[in-house]
Amino acid sequence: LWRAIQQGNEGLRPPQDALELLDQIRNALDRNASTIYAQNFGRVANTFLVETVTFTSERTEVLHLRHSDLGTSHALKTLRPTCRDDIVTAQSLRREAEMGLRFRHPNILETSALLRLEDGRPGLVMPWRPLTLASLSQEQLLEEREASTIVRSVLLALDTIHREGLVHCDVAPNNIFLHGDDFEQSLLGDFGIAIPIGSKHRDIGIKRAGSPEFSAPEQLQGEEAHPSHDIYAIGKLAEKLASKINAPRSIWSELIKQCCQLRPE
Numbered sequence: 001l002w003r004a005i006q007q008g009n010e011g012l013r014p015p016q017d018a019l020e021l022l023d024q025i026r027n028a029l030d031r032n033a034s035t036i037y038a039q040n041f042g043r044v045a046n047t048f049l050v051e052t053v054t055f056t057s058e059r060t061e062v063l064h065l066r067h068s069d070l071g072t073s074h075a076l077k078t079l080r081p082t083c084r085d086d087i088v089t090a091q092s093l094r095r096e097a098e099m100g101l102r103f104r105h106p107n108i109l110e111t112s113a114l115l116r117l118e119d120g121r122p123g124l125v126m127p128w129r130p131l132t133l134a135s136l137s138q139e140q141l142l143e144e145r146e147a148s149t150i151v152r153s154v155l156l157a158l159d160t161i162h163r164e165g166l167v168h169c170d171v172a173p174n175n176i177f178l179h180g181d182d183f184e185q186s187l188l189g190d191f192g193i194a195i196p197i198g199s200k201h202r203d204i205g206i207k208r209a210g211s212p213e214f215s216a217p218e219q220l221q222g223e224e225a226h227p228s229h230d231i232y233a234i235g236k237l238a239e240k241l242a243s244k245i246n247a248p249r250s251i252w253s254e255l256i257k258q259c260c261q262l263r264p265e
Contacts (some may be wrong), residue, residue: 005198011035042053043068044076044123045115054130056080059089059217064128067092073128079121092192093215099191100124102164107157109189131180131262133173134167136244144248147241149183150176154237154243157188158230162197167225169201171233173240196224218264228264235259 042050048065054061054075060083063076077096079089100111115123133150141174161168170193181187193209195201201209203220210219216232219225235256242252 044117047076048076048125051078052134059086060085060093064130065125075126075128076115076123077126078117078123079123084121085120090122091203092125096191096194097122097124099166099194100126102159104159105157107153107187108160109187111191126189129177129179129189131178132240133176133178133186135178136173140244140248142241142244144245146183147238147248150186150241151234151238153184153186154188154234158227160232161188161194162227162230164195165197166191167197167227168230168233169195169210169215169219169225171216171230171237173207173237174211176237197226198224200224216264217262226264231259232264 021099044050044065045069049068051064051066051073053061054064057080059080060077061080063078065074066072066075067074077093079086079093080156083089086100094114097114098112100109101114104110108127109126111124113125115125119121128142154171158168160170168188168191171188171192175187175188175190177187192248193201193206195204200222201207209215210229212220212252213235214233216229219232235258238252238259239256242248242256245252
């Protein structure tokens with residue numbers, strides 16, 4: 001097999017495409033896979049193999065990476081190849097990385113590194129957490145203890161973020177990353193629209209920021225960022241979680257009422 005891959009180049013280092021084929025074969029063997037990928041997505045930073053593209057938006061995409069030596073899984077958030085010259089979005093990703101690199105907290109999905117891809121696109125490397133709170137089916141119920149654990153984890157994350165002078169601005173189920181059924185390891189992630197307290201999103205070229213269902217009215221109106229924006233989102237999150245509890249205690253109603261007051265103060 002080795003001689004076939006070398007294609008007769010005895011004693012010479014095999015070409016790059018042969019090295020990539022070797023890595024694909026090794027990964028297929030490690031996974032006990034029946035086939036290797038028909039499409040070779042290539043390497044990132046000569047360290048990671050691209051397993052697949054897991055998410056694509058208008059300007060960005062998220063890739064599932066595998067470390068070629070360690071075999072560990074990671075996520076890479078970057079620009080779509082067709083948007084590599086989008087300076088505004090590239091700067092937004094670098095700003096997101098700058099914020100994410102500040103935190104090493106048990107309830108925050110960290111940004112592990114900021115890479116520059118071969119074609120110049122910035123790439124944010126993060127732990128691989130494919131399951132989010134939004135992934136749970138509508139019918140799935142939670143124990144009250146599990147729901148409380150999720151809220152507490154997000155509050156601990158926000159406390160740290162606010163102490164750093166930032167407002168997350170997007171506390172929503174799709175940004176709360178789970179680890180199977182272990183809700184103690186719930187992580188708040190995605191600093192894509194986080195901004196310093198007192199700033200406005202239009203200052204960074206964003207006209208309207210936030211998930212409408214979970215965003216405070218004053219945030220959607222473009223007012224200065226304040227920690228109360230995230231507190232409102234906590235109330236809406238609690239409301240969503242309470243709907244998954246068989247018989248939530250009255251404290252849930254009080255939490256929702258207090259957090260979702262229309263007067264921020």
